[in-house]
Ligand SMILES: Nc1ncnc2c1ncn2[C@@H]1O[C@H](COP(=O)(O)OP(=O)(O)OP(=O)(O)O)[C@@H](O)[C@H]1O
């Protein structure tokens with residue numbers, strides 16, 4: 206198998222809040238290979254956005270600090286490489302689509318100006334010569350690729366003049382301008398109505414597939430996971446509790462948290478009613494020792510006071526749980 210493009214290993218992130226340290230990410234490891242589409246799922250507050258922001262190097266420090274681990278990109282550690290080299294990778298080799306299009310766009314510049322500026326810097330970096338008209342042409346081209354209606358008109362428009370769905374398309378265009386190899390998306394389209402969100406996700410799916418991009422996306426919607434992701438990481442309270450190929454994970458969820466998460470999805474057929482997961486995410490300042498899911502787990506027992514091993518439960522399918530037979534432990 207080819208080496209992973211993104212290789213996060215043992216990443217721990219602390220937040221300083223009111224003089225206390227909260228360990229929000231506790232030894233997170235995940236990998237995304239070229240062309241792979243990975244999803245990161247888990248309930249609100251479990252550390253998904255912090256993970257993506259750490260990868261993009263946009264965690265505000267303080268309050269955040271990286272306590273341990275490495276973030277490998279194409280074989281080099283983003284955390285130890287010179288800042289200039291890291292900044293050059295951001296927005297070029299890896300790019301992020303943000304959740305909230307309004308705050309990610311500058312309200313006082315036209316869409317055309319904002320996209321053309323990105324092209325100008327990219328051209329300078331790559332030694333490409335392109336005049337103003339050439340840059341405009343490229344902007345129109347990329348707006349067309351994200352299926353923006355009437356790109357010529359949108360070129361001169363300000364963000365406020367666009368609908369939420371159109372703004373999200375602009376953000377996707379921005380993320381794709383530099384032809385990245387890895388696209389990171391934090392719940393794209395969740396600020397939009399369901400129909401527009403479905404359109405945005407379908408667009409993203411097509412663009413990523415057409416370019417054979419690697420994708421790491423956060424979503425709350427397990428239906429979207431099944432449709433878009435070939436691999437899933439399940440996060441609970443800053444730890445990865447299970448990961449595996451999408452089909453295997455849905456067919457044989459092996460961690461009680463994953464099982465509960467899947468149970469929560471209301472079924473269209475049958476009589477099952479919506480069930481929530483009892484309890485809440487723990488306090489990160491003083492989290493439960495051992496398995497962080499222990500206090501909410503229906504299967505908890507004495508062993509769970511120790512950190513569970515990563516147990517291989519199928520091909521490329523791993524669950525961090527004492528319930529599983531530790532036939533084969535993986536790092
Ligand atoms: N700026 C901050 N200062 C202090 N703590 C923070 C800060 N940002 C995040 N956290 C902590 O990190 C935890 C995880 O936050 P994160 O935004 O990653 O959650 P999430 O999984 O993305 O949730 P959601 O699904 O709601 O977006 C929060 O519960 C909070 O305790």
Ligand SMILES: [Mg+2]
Pocket residue numbers: 253254255391
């Ligand atoms: Mg989030």
